[in-house]
Amino acid sequence: MELPVDWGSLWLGGFCPVGALGGLPVRGADYAVHPALDDLLTLPSDTTLHTDATIEIAERAWSERLGGAMVVLARDAYRARRLLHRAAEIQPGEWVGIPANASHDLAESIKHHKALPRFLDFDAQLRLATSGTRFTWTQVLRGLWQPQKATWLDCADTLPTPGAAKRPAVTLYGLHLPDANNRPGALLAFSDEALYAEVKALRQPADCPNAAQAFAQCERLPELAERQSANLAEARRGLREAAGLATHEPNSLALATAVAVQIPLECDVATFYAYVEQENTPVRWLPQIQPLHYAALRADGAPDHRATAANLARWLYVPVGPDYSFEEIKHGVLGIVKAAEYLGVRWRSNPAHAAEYADLMDRTYGDGHDAYRPLFALDGALTAGD
Secondary structure (H helix, E strand, C coil), X not given: CCCCCCHHHCCCCCCCCCCCCCCCCCCCCCCCCCCCHXXXXXXXXXXXXXXXXXXXXXXXXXXXXXXXXXXXXXXXXXXXXXXXXXXXXXXXXXXXXXXXXXXXXXXXXXXXXXXXXXXECECCCCCECCCCCCCEXXXXXXXXXXXXXXXXXXXXXXXXXXXXXXXXXXXXXXXXXXXXXCCCCEEEEECCHHHHHHHHHHCCHHHCCCHHHHHHHHHHHHHHHHHHXXXXXXXXXXXXXXXXXXXXXXXXXXXXXXXXXXXXXXXXXXXXXXXXXXXXXCCEEHHHHCXXXXXXXXXXXXXXXXXXXXXXXXXXXXXXXXXXXXXXXXXXXXXHHHHHHHCCCCCCCCHHHHHHHHHHHXXXXXXXXXXXXXXXCECCECCCCC
16 A cells, blocks of 8 residues: 655755656646546536436435435526525615625626625635625635635535535535536525425426436536545645645535645735746636626725735635546645745745754755745744845
8 A cells, every 4th residue: 555645855955956856857838637627527428317317306316415405406506596596585675795706697696686796805714704684695616615604605616525514504506517408507405494495496397407417417426526535635735744835624515626725925926826837737826717706896895805805816726636646636736835945935834844944955055055945934033035
């Protein structure tokens, strides 16, 4: 059995050519890699379908898959939100809380219900500000982090995590079906029995997805989730132990498609992102995926939208796929590690270890070296770089 890798000592030495990469070449621009989960969420179009599956059969299967949760399937996420808004009796002109970077579909579903989106700021950990509205949607981008005290949770851009879990009143997922009639499918999982019954009563046949495809996606999920979860855990461990930067715990309810890594405050966001990209790391910047909604910038939008935008800008998205080899995981980690090393923020979450490593570089290369020099406080004192 292969022993776990010691990420903390895998890449040491200031990334000089001699042995510093641990046998791993710098990733070339044409490096071939297995698909990330982002590209695998959709049910393969050649999947064998049980043509006798009905919506009732598909919903029972999904309920069992989610540990007995009350489940309603819908034709798409937009329709699922509209059914929920009707069931909750949201009134015309009523404010509904949503994140400042809510998706266009989420904001439009509220506006089309004649309600008003109330854009909410979020802090450095992407936690939403308290809302005075009767209902608030918490939207977690691709399962990247665990929401705090969510009542309505929107995870329409990914799939559920199998198993029983403590759920909010409502959680929305995408089913990602390849239906030819523009029914990609959505799933509402409830812990609120009254709301579940009302949505179920409101749904009409035209609101339903392709039942056979919905059932097939349910059958496909466990194996996909198991492999993805294992690779996510290893990638996150590598980033935490080799780069020493803050990462998010993945959402326990939704299948994460990547690991979220925070750029430390001591480092300029654009510079760090540029360094990671130059390593041909398959990284994305969170504002590239879901920036602040344009209406959140208005006078009646998010009150502190500039600070909220800055909080969002400090998070990077490192994609992971269920078929990634260990070398592919290492390539994703290495780009972040090298940027953190060059820019003096490696092991920002462990200043004592950073001090030991900086001392090793001093003893190895002597005064005036160009290897690692931490730019953050060590034992309460700032380095010369600050």
